[in-house]
Amino acid sequence: MRQIRRRLACAAATVAVALTGACGPDTPEKMTLTLATFGQFGYDDLLPGYEFTHPGITVRLVRAEQGGPYHQDLLSKLEKGEQLADIQAVEEGHLADVLAHSDKFADLAKIGPADVKPGRWLEWKYEAGRSKDGKLVGYGTDIGPLAMCYRKDLLEAAGLPTDPGSVKTMFATWDSYFKAGDRYVKRSHGKAWFDSSAQTFNAMVNQLPVGYLDRDDHSTLETNAALKDAWDQVTGAVKQGQSAGLTAFAEDGNAGLRTGAFATKVCPSWMLGIIEQEAGIGNAGKWAITDTFPDGGGNWGGSYLTVPSSSPHQKEAAALAAWLTAPEQQLHAFRVSGNFPSQVDAFTSPDLLSEMNSYFGGALIGQVFAAQARKVGKPQYKGPGDGKIQETVIAPALRSVEQGADPAAVWQQVILGVHRVVP
Template identity: 80%
Template sequence: MRQIRRRLAFAVTVVLLVLTGGCGPGTPEQITLTLATFGQFGYEDLIPGYEFTHPGLTIRQVKTEQGGPYHEDLLAKLRSGQGLADVQAVEEGHLADVLAQSAKFADLAEIGPRDVKPGRWLEWKYEAGRSKDGKLVGYGTDIGPLAMCYRKDLLEAAGLPTDAGSVKTMFATWDSYFRTGEKYVERAKGKAWFDSAAQNFNAMVNQLPVGYLDREDHPTLETNGPLQAAWNQVTTAVRQGQSAGLTAFADDGNNGLRLGSFATKVCPSWMLGVIEEQSGPGNAGKWAITDAFPDGGGNWGGSYLTVPAASEHPAEAAALAAWLTAPEQQLHAFRVSGNFPSQVDAFTSPDLLSEMNGYFGGALSGQVFVAQARKVGKPQYKGPGDGKIQEQVIAPALKAVEGGADPGAVWQQVLTGVRRIAG
């Protein structure tokens, strides 16, 4: 039924495209715009409609399967100034490196369509696309608002409640979450509370007003009390046996999902598909999701569309990026790829609010993530190298703690590693 609804929705979208036309400036004849994306953005069905309403315009989408190689290539092209597309997608984890080179991108607030206002997006999403000098480098596409996923059967087996009210209480704060985890591992006979210390720690750090770097791009770890407290909470939980010590998205993490090796998982909107695929049909209905996340809201994931300054057709490229990030198009992308929209008007869409996930016991997942997205506060500043700090320093450090290393000694290694990357 869900696929039928999506096909009907796409048919309506195409008809509307033909009837309403485009929203950008007049397009000169025989212009080709390149659109570079990675993974699944859900734009393939939309491009023919835009071309139809813009005679003389051809859009060539260049897709890269994996985000890592895509962003390595993007940064190399920014260094050389050669080979950039007219519209370049950027994932939020790599956005800091792009914002640090804002001079190489057009200011979309200046060259974009006049009717595209900041209020189109959630405030935190819009603000995160601006550089330190105030330039709007990216139009927001999707987001990854955070909820918590959990195995009802595992909680029940450990004598813990699974009703909605009790679950929200358990997941209200990180203190209550880890306290419940301590009870769980005492009762669950070898099963862990969560999959990976790095997964939880990254979510905790991203909730803080200040992360690894301040706005002058100096490391904060030696003076950032809340970040140090998060490290202590996570590593204490590891030493209590709460972490399964797995690597998310690797073979061991996927096997852990299938085997039920842990009971809870930090769960951005896009994680539902990962859990369903890796846990397999045998675990359908065992997983649940709640619109509670420790200490409020958070975000993990999402992207932006940017227009490099090197584009020969910046106004037309900005018009295309603006159209692709309008609520109607982002709802279509959600229907075909599951990418959760960041546009305020999309949050009242019946399509989004009625989205039901059978694998998670019929949860109204659209409503869950709308509620979670609205809880996110101001965007945390992320300086250049923030992604490297998470991937090259924090993740291996927490893996070492999961392997039995002393958290205090590892913390000193973290300080050294962060100084090496950030200076």
């Protein structure tokens, strides 16, 4: 991502507060608000500005490096009824487990600033932050709209087209995508089309109206025909040699990016930074991205800011969470960390629409992902255990298929595995 000169934090904060109405009268007493996050949210140089415009408030940022341990700790504290931070960030993949404890979180629709309306966010992002009983548990931060990344040089070497129109045709549906994969494997003499069946399947599942669980939190695997069709498509592609059988975010997956072990990859917006970092400067310009994703739009990733009921400063915490998730602050977070905003007004910002990525051949990534975000439909319901199903049941099952196991037999094992997680 190109480097953009940062504004002075205080000036940026003052302007943003004026625009969002978040700034109120001076706080009569001193208080410290604890903000717990993981990874990079892009908030570090915003917080001093908030403190400047809100005398008496100090914000203490507690950031975990890895999201997995962070969420394990969060869920453990929820189960035990222990004290949480005034604001707790929650990643989309763990949101269902948090929503199952909605009684331990404030309703932001009631305690948040009155001028923060649902229309601030994309409708699907806002609705996904609501619990079954209608409580708004989280203000949306970023999202992960899905596009497709591909190696132009590898497609050219295999005699496949790389012009934008032809690429869009190849990636228009999952059927056309896997058919193109068959051609690539044959013409490249056995090279892989995509990196991981688990990554591909996860994206396909996220597109479905119903995922692993219904709204009563029961398994759908024995009745969800669309889910089984996705399994059959992915495992069929594996049997044709399309998967490199790599583990995303692990050393083998990173090595595969460096060596060109596969030609295409499911690309939520946050994936671009990972590809650039792991594929390295030697592959700059070889990667490209298209604003087409098989069978429409989809989302993978993104987070929310929640205010636990245990906070002694709920209204002040909600005001800070509202300010951090305003379009101005989320555009800043996009510039410094690459987290794509979920706020509607951000999508018309010249800063976002002009954002260009030289590593991906000068692609206007702001325009690409804004277009993809608008294609996402209603949020899929994800019940408690959804993330555990993906991580501990589905991913190992698909790995076994990549290692030669029979897909039909493994599917029966998947059904049993899911029933061990949920009724």
